[in-house]
Structure formats: structure tokens, C-alpha cells
Amino acid sequence: MSKATTADHHDLAADDALRMSIRRAVLDVRARTPLAQSFTNFVTINLVANAQLAAGGTAAMSYLPDDVIDIAAMCGATYINVGTLLPFYKDALGEITASLHEAGHRWVLDPVAAGLGATRTAILKAMRDTPPSLVRANASEVIALDALWGLSDGSDVTDGPAGVESTDDVDTALGAAKRVAKHLRAGDPDGLGAVAVSGETDLVTDGERVFRLPGGDMMMTKITGAGCALGGVAATYLCVAEPLVAALAASLLFDRAGERAAAESHGPGSFQTEFLDALWAIDADTVSTSTILEANR
Ligand SMILES: Nc1ncnc2c1ncn2[C@@H]1O[C@H](COP(=O)(O)OP(=O)(O)O)[C@@H](O)[C@H]1O
Numbered sequence: 001m002s003k004a005t006t007a008d009h010h011d012l013a014a015d016d017a018l019r020m021s022i023r024r025a026v027l028d029v030r031a032r033t034p035l036a037q038s039f040t041n042f043v044t045i046n047l048v049a050n051a052q053l054a055a056g057g058t059a060a061m062s063y064l065p066d067d068v069i070d071i072a073a074m075c076g077a078t079y080i081n082v083g084t085l086l087p088f089y090k091d092a093l094g095e096i097t098a099s100l101h102e103a104g105h106r107w108v109l110d111p112v113a114a115g116l117g118a119t120r121t122a123i124l125k126a127m128r129d130t131p132p133s134l135v136r137a138n139a140s141e142v143i144a145l146d147a148l149w150g151l152s153d154g155s156d157v158t159d160g161p162a163g164v165e166s167t168d169d170v171d172t173a174l175g176a177a178k179r180v181a182k183h184l185r186a187g188d189p190d191g192l193g194a195v196a197v198s199g200e201t202d203l204v205t206d207g208e209r210v211f212r213l214p215g216g217d218m219m220m221t222k223i224t225g226a227g228c229a230l231g232g233v234a235a236t237y238l239c240v241a242e243p244l245v246a247a248l249a250a251s252l253l254f255d256r257a258g259e260r261a262a263a264e265s266h267g268p269g270s271f272q273t274e275f276l277d278a279l280w281a282i283d284a285d286t287v288s289t290s291t292i293l294e295a296n297r
């Protein structure tokens with residue numbers, strides 16, 4: 001549980017509109033099989049696609065700007081993940097994100113290893129003024145993105161990037177997450193946006209409201225790609241729901257699936273298999289009745 005006590009939070013009421021929207025999103029994805037395309041790293045690309053299918057969506061993985069831009073015209077959302085970089089990424093991602101933003105096409109960013117290396121920093125900086133509507137990242141990545149986009153007030157103390165894993169806990173990223181979410185909303189066609197910070201207790205915010213989602217399992221950190229796949233599934237939900245709902249639905253689905261997989265598995269190999277089965281099996285009621293602790297305002 002995060003450092004914030006439950007005295008500072010309330011669990012969303014059973015009939016809260018947000019819970020109903022989360023349930024609707026899970027049902028709609030299972031019913032409509034929406035396409036969210038992905039420009040993502042080649043370490044975890046297969047798990048991203050399989051997680052999107054297990055959640056009820058469908059997948060298309062692409063890298064060439066004209067192909068990504070063409071597909072954007074016929075898919076519900078786009079996922080961009082900067083985990084592995086290739087020489088053409090600088091030009092390709094600048095062209096793609098400018099085109100998506102211009103078209104008002106919602107996209108999700110997973111800024112994997114944000115702050116690590118000059119090339120990744122340049123690529124992420126270039127996204128500042130054509131931002132996504134949803135950022136999914138771990139705490140260190142959110143803090144780094146906040147700083148390299150020039151939003152930070154310098155108050156967040158961080159251990160700095162340490163590769164793809166976080167060295168900061170989620171609560172340390174609260175200020176950064178709220179500032180990034182407000183920045184995303186300023187760039188969204190409908191003024192909507194959200195940041196999903198993953199960790200032992202996930203944090204999701206639209207810049208105003210702050211939600212903490214206890215649960216999941218530490219075994220999710222022992223397979224590569226759980227975070228990447230969470231970003232991909234968030235894009236799947238973004239096809240049918242606004243960014244805050246998509247961020248909550250994906251984070252809650254993953255937490256429930258991680259718990260179920262941990263109970264059924266005996267190591268990372270069987271965990272990943274059980275995790276995909278759980279993403280497939282977990283129903284809308286299980287997701288929407290999860291504990292959702294909202295920070296009192
Ligand atoms: N210690 C933990 N306990 C429970 N769930 C966790 C823990 N750490 C991460 N998770 C879950 O694992 C998934 C991946 O999160 P994370 O490992 O933070 O992403 P990344 O791989 O991008 O760093 C998320 O669904 C998150 O909620």
C-alpha cells in the first residue's frame with residue numbers, strides 16, 4: 001500500500017459513474033474487438049499483441065510513418081513505446097506524432113527508460129508539443145518525462161533512470177504525474193488525458209483526480225513486457241473510452257490478472273502463460289468492482 005493512508009482516500013461507491021464507465025469499456029472491447037495499432041519495442045512486441053487480443057482487441061504492429069499514418073485513419077488508437085531505438089526512429093516518430101496530433105487521433109505513450117541516453121531524450125522531447133492523450137509508465141519514467149518536457153518544478157527527488165525498471169516509488173511521482181496529465185489535456189482535442197503510473201500500488205490521475213489501485217503481484221515485474229503490454233491494452237481501451245477510463249480499466253484488469261496468474265503459476269514461465277489466460281478470462285464485473293481509492297480533495 002502506498003504511503004498515503006486510507007484516511008486520505010475513499011473507495012469509489014459501487015454505483016459511481018466511473019465504475020460504470022470502466023465496466024462499459026471492458027464489455028465494449030470484448031464485444032467490438034477494436035484495433036489499436038502499435039509502434040513498439042521488439043523485446044516485448046509479441047506479448048503486447050497477445051495481451052491486446054486476450055483483452056478482446058486486435059493488433060497491428062508497424063514502424064514506417066506512412067503505414068502508421070494510414071492505419072491511424074482506420075484504427076481506434078495508437079500505442080507508441082520507445083523501449084528499443086533504431087536510427088530511423090528520430091525522423092519516423094516526429095512525423096508520426098505530428099500527424100496523429102494534427103488528426104486528433106488519440107495515442108498512448110510508454111516512455112520506456114525515459115531520461116536514458118541522448119537519442120531517447122531527443123525523441124521524447126520532440127513529443128512535448130504533439131503529446132499523447134495517455135501516458136503509461138513506471139514512477140521513474142514519469143518523473144523523467146516531467147523533467148525533460150520542462151514541466152517539473154524540480155521538487156521531485158529521484159534516483160534517476162536505471163534502465164527500464166523504476167528506482168522510485170509511485171508516490172514520489174505524484175506531482176510529476178499530475179503535471180504531465182494536465183499537459184496532455186491541454187493538447188487533447190476534448191481536453192481529456194490521463195497518466196497511469198504502475199507499481200506496487202498503481203496511481204492514475206487526470207491531473208485533478210488521483211486514484212490508487214492496490215493489488216497486482218510482484219511476479220509481474222519478473223516477466224519482461226508487463227508494463228509494455230499494459231500500455232498496449234490501455235490503447236485498446238482508448239478505442240472505446242476516454243483516457244482516464246482507459247487507464248483505470250487497463251490497470252485494474254492487469255492487477256486482477258496478475259493476482260490470478262500468481263495463484264496458478266510456479267515461476268515466470270508459467271506465470272506469463274497464466275497471465276494471458278487471466279487477461280482473457282477476467283470479466284467486466286471483476287474489473288469494475290475492484291478497489292479504487294480516490295484521494296480526498
Ligand atoms: N510490486 C508490485 N506488486 C504488484 N504489482 C506490481 C508490482 N510492480 C509492478 N506491478 C504491476 O506490474 C505491471 C507492470 O508494472 P511495472 O513493472 O511498474 O512496469 P514497467 O515494466 O514499465 O516498469 C503493472 O500492472 C503493475 O501494476
Ligand SMILES: Cc1ncsc1CCOP(=O)(O)O
Pocket residue numbers: 041043044082083084112164223224225226227228229
Ligand atoms: C528489456 C527491454 N529493453 C528495451 S525495451 C524492454 C522491455 C521493457 O518492458 P517493460 O517496461 O514492460 O518491463
Ligand SMILES: [Mg+2]
Pocket residue numbers: 112113137138164227228
Ligand atoms: Mg516499462
